[in-house]
Amino acid sequence: xxxxxxxxxxxxxxxxxxxxxxxxxxxxxxxxxxxxxxxxxxxxxxxxxxxxxxxxxxxxxxxxxxxxxxxxxxxxxxxxxxxxxxxxxxxxxxxxxxxxxxxxxxxxxxxxxxxxxxxxxxxxxxxxxxxxxxxxxxxxxxxxxxxxxxxxxxxxxxxxxxxxxxxxxxxxxxxxxxxxxxxxxxxxxxxxxxxxxxxxxxxxxxxxxxxxxxxxxxxxxxxxxxxxxxxxxxxxxxxxxxxxxxxxxxxxx
Amino acid sequence: xxxxxxxxxxxxxxxxxxxxxxxxxxxxxxxxxxxxxxxxxxxxxxxxxxxxxxxxxxxxxxxxxxxxxxxxxxxxxxxxxxxxxxxxxxxxxxxxxxxxxxxxxxxxxxxxxxxxxxxxxxxxxxxxxxxxxxxxxxxxxxxxxxxxxxxxxxxxxxxxxxxxxxxxxxxxxxxxxxxxxxxxxxxxxxxxxxxxxxxxxxxxxxxxxxxxxxxxxxxxxxxxxxxxxxxxxxxxxxxxxxxxxxxxxxxxx
Numbered sequence: 001x002x003x004x005x006x007x008x009x010x011x012x013x014x015x016x017x018x019x020x021x022x023x024x025x026x027x028x029x030x031x032x033x034x035x036x037x038x039x040x041x042x043x044x045x046x047x048x049x050x051x052x053x054x055x056x057x058x059x060x061x062x063x064x065x066x067x068x069x070x071x072x073x074x075x076x077x078x079x080x081x082x083x084x085x086x087x088x089x090x091x092x093x094x095x096x097x098x099x100x101x102x103x104x105x106x107x108x109x110x111x112x113x114x115x116x117x118x119x120x121x122x123x124x125x126x127x128x129x130x131x132x133x134x135x136x137x138x139x140x141x142x143x144x145x146x147x148x149x150x151x152x153x154x155x156x157x158x159x160x161x162x163x164x165x166x167x168x169x170x171x172x173x174x175x176x177x178x179x180x181x182x183x184x185x186x187x188x189x190x191x192x193x194x195x196x197x198x199x200x201x202x203x204x205x206x207x208x209x210x211x212x213x214x215x216x217x218x219x220x221x222x223x224x225x226x227x228x229x230x231x232x233x234x235x236x237x238x239x240x241x242x243x244x245x246x247x248x249x250x251x252x253x
Numbered sequence: 254x255x256x257x258x259x260x261x262x263x264x265x266x267x268x269x270x271x272x273x274x275x276x277x278x279x280x281x282x283x284x285x286x287x288x289x290x291x292x293x294x295x296x297x298x299x300x301x302x303x304x305x306x307x308x309x310x311x312x313x314x315x316x317x318x319x320x321x322x323x324x325x326x327x328x329x330x331x332x333x334x335x336x337x338x339x340x341x342x343x344x345x346x347x348x349x350x351x352x353x354x355x356x357x358x359x360x361x362x363x364x365x366x367x368x369x370x371x372x373x374x375x376x377x378x379x380x381x382x383x384x385x386x387x388x389x390x391x392x393x394x395x396x397x398x399x400x401x402x403x404x405x406x407x408x409x410x411x412x413x414x415x416x417x418x419x420x421x422x423x424x425x426x427x428x429x430x431x432x433x434x435x436x437x438x439x440x441x442x443x444x445x446x447x448x449x450x451x452x453x454x455x456x457x458x459x460x461x462x463x464x465x466x467x468x469x470x471x472x473x474x475x476x477x478x479x480x481x482x483x484x485x486x487x488x489x490x491x492x493x494x495x496x497x498x499x500x501x502x503x504x505x506x
Contacts, residue, residue, distance in 0.1 A: 021274045022369055062341025062369060086339055086371050088315025116275055116315060118339050168425050 018055040024066055024118045025053035025155065026081075027162040028074065030126035031179040034188065035144050036195040038159060039073065039131055042139035043152070044105055049143075050152040051159070053117070054134070066120045073140060074122075075130035080178040081122040084165035088116045092154045101152070105136055121162045123178035145195070166196055172245055177236045185223050185231040186210065215241040271308040277319055277371045278306035278408065279334075280415035281327065283379035284432040287441065288397050289448040291412060292326065292384055295392035296405070297358055302396075303405040304412070306370070307387070319373045326393060327375075328383035333431040334375040337418035341369045346407045354405070358389055374415045376431035398448070419449055425498055430489045438476050438484040439463065468494040 028039040040049045052073045056065040063081075070079050092115075099108040131140035143149075148159065166175065170193070179192060190206045210216060215237050222230040281292040293302045305326045309318040316334075323332050345368075352361040384393035396402075401412065419428065423446070432445060443459045463469060468490050475483035 019274050019367075019369070021272050056341070058367060059343060061343050062339060065341075083339055086315060086336055088309075088318075088371070090312060090314050114272075114311060116272070118341070168421070172421050 017057055017059075019058060020112060021114065021116060022062070022118065023053060023055050023112070023115050024062065024069065024120060025051045025087075025153075025158055026066060026070060026073070027051060027084075027119065027121040027159055028070065028124060028129075029121060029145075029162075029166075029179065030124050030129060030142060031192055031195075032126040032142070034191045035146075036179075036192070037126070037142040037144055038148065039129070040141060040143050040148070040151070041073075041133055041137040042141070043102060043136055044138045046101065048101055048152050049149055050137075051155045052134070052140070062118060066122075070122055072134065073132055074124060075132065076124060076128060079122050079124055080174070081120045082165075082169070082173065084119050084121050084162050086116060086118050087154065087158065090114065092117070093152075098152060102136075117158075119158050119162060121166060123175060125178075125181065127181070163196070163198075167198070170196055174238075174241060174245060177238060177241060183219060183221075183233045183235050185233060187231055189234070213240075213244055215244055270310055270312075272311060273365060274367065274369060275315070275371065276306060276308050276365070276368050277315065277322065277373060278304045278340075278406075278411055279319060279323060279326070280304060280337075280372065280374040280412055281323065281377060281382075282374060282398075282415075282419075282432065283377050283382060283395060284445055284448075285379040285395070287444045288399075289432075289445070290379070290395040290397055291401065292382070293394060293396050293401070293404070294326075294386055294390040295394070296355060296389055297391045299354065301354055301405050302402055303390075304408045305387070305393075315371060319375075323375055325387065326385055327377060328385065329377060329381060332375050332377055333427070334373050335418075335422070335426065337372050337374050337415050339369060339371050340407065340411065343367065345370070346405075351405060355389075370411075372411050372415060374419060376428060378431075378434065380434070416449070416451075420451070423449055427491075427494060427498060430491060430494060436472060436474075436486045436488050438486060440484055442487070466493075466497055468497055 026039075030037050030039070039052060041052055042049050052069060054065070054069050056062055060068070063083075066081055067077075067079070070081060071077055095111070099106075099111060126142075131142065133140040145159075145163070148156065150156065151159075169175065175196070176189060176192065180189065186207050187203070189210065190201055190203060193206070194200055216234045217237055219233045219235065221233050223233055224230060283290050283292070292305060294305055295302050305322060307318070307322050309315055313321070316336075319334055319336075320330075320332070323334060324330055348364070352359075352364060379395075384395065386393040398412075398416070401409065403409065404412075422428065428449070429442060429445065433442065439460050440456070442463065443454055443456060446459070447453055469487045470490055472486045472488060474486050476486055477483060
């Protein structure tokens with residue numbers, strides 16, 4: 001939420017520039033040092049963390065609002081983002097607890113009466129991100145997906161559902177080339193798949209399947225450093241990758 | 254929308270029992286005579302059709318609202334339903350055209366200022382449905398998925414997106430046993446898959462794959478009638494089916 005968005009916490013009314021019943025939350029994912037990471041915000045004067053998010057302007061589409069918020073938090077435009085679920089329970093979390101924890105930042109009566117939230121996941125090129133807090137927060141930082149603390153609101157639940165959705169969409173969305181750098185090794189690609197699928201894959205089967213799809217170019221160069229024989233670098237044949245995705249062929253059973 | 258819901262068209266206000274910015278639409282799908290069908294409503298005094306849908310009560314979750322509306326339109330409880338997308342564009346359709354077409358039913362100023370809609374698809378057992386219009390409509394009828402007329406709002410688009418979503422989720426959701434009757438033949442199952450995937454499948458490969466998954470029981474009885482040799486009836490091993498779904502194993506590339 002940017003500085004301007006503080007006004008969105010005022011009670012709903014015709015005069016507010018924001019929708020008053022619908023907000024959005026973003027699960028921004030990056031891949032770094034063989035680990036899937038998520039971007040979290042720490043609220044001012046607290047040790048409380050949450051996902052980035054915010055209200056939707058009346059004159060922008062919900063997707064445009066997600067792009068705007070992502071740009072504010074990461075500095076990036078043209079991010080791959082995907083709605084994954086609407087969170088529409090009446091009591092999504094303990095509202096009184098939230099009001100109490102954040103009362104030094106938001107007057108309790110200024111919270112929305114009931115906020116339905118639409119969840120987006122975004123896949124970003126990790127080194128390109130400049131994590132930036134919003135008006136309510138003082139720190140914006142990557143957390144390893146296995147190290148996430150207890151978050152405000154229902155945000156631990158949102159992350160869980162985002163990952164389940166990502167797993168289903170692994171065969172249908174360009175997840176590999178959105179999360180990996182331009183050049184990568186087969187072990188790095190495998191590690192990404194394993195992280196999302198939540199299980200280990202046999203390296204020989206994985207390589208055979210991936211190379212068999214014809215979506216990878218092998219480069220002449222090898223990854224430098226490391227104890228073992230340096231593995232070759234690859235990059236995606238994006239045209240072929242897209243063609244495979246329309247058939248869902250990147251499926252791993 | 255039931256009779257009571259007419260009040261939801263009144264301008265947003267604290268006194269309304271409904272959310273004023275978010276509505277829902279339902280793509281209710283059934284399978285009958287080898288054809289995928291969708292339930293549509295015809296608006297009173299017009300030849301205009303739309304999907305079922307309606308507003309969300311402030312004291313119910315969005316999922317509960319979808320269940321309520323589905324029960325009102327079909328008579329069924331415990332329907333399999335799944336959110337597939339939020340439709341959040343500022344101008345989802347030509348509002349003036351809609352206001353003009355339906356002005357004998359809804360006073361133009363009583364439409365929501367901006368309505369974001371969440372789309373659900375529902376899979377129902379066709380013969381069990383008792384199609385029932387709402388307060389604004391006078392006919393509720395099944396339409397073959399290939400015969401849908403030009404619909405009100407952005408509902409042709411909603412159906413297209415629902416089917417794309419269904420295709421992706423074919424490997425992950427119990428689509429077969431939600432749409433087929435308790436007993437069915439392999440050609441019927443294949444026809445369902447073909448309809449959703451939008452392409453023909455080789456019968457021998459299909460049968461080998463399906464039987465190989467171990468999710469079907471063959472019964473002793475055969476389908477009666479028909480010119481060819483009567484095919485065997487099958488039913489699902491639901492426990493095994495569910496186990497396969499958690500791995501996404503019902504995938505067809």
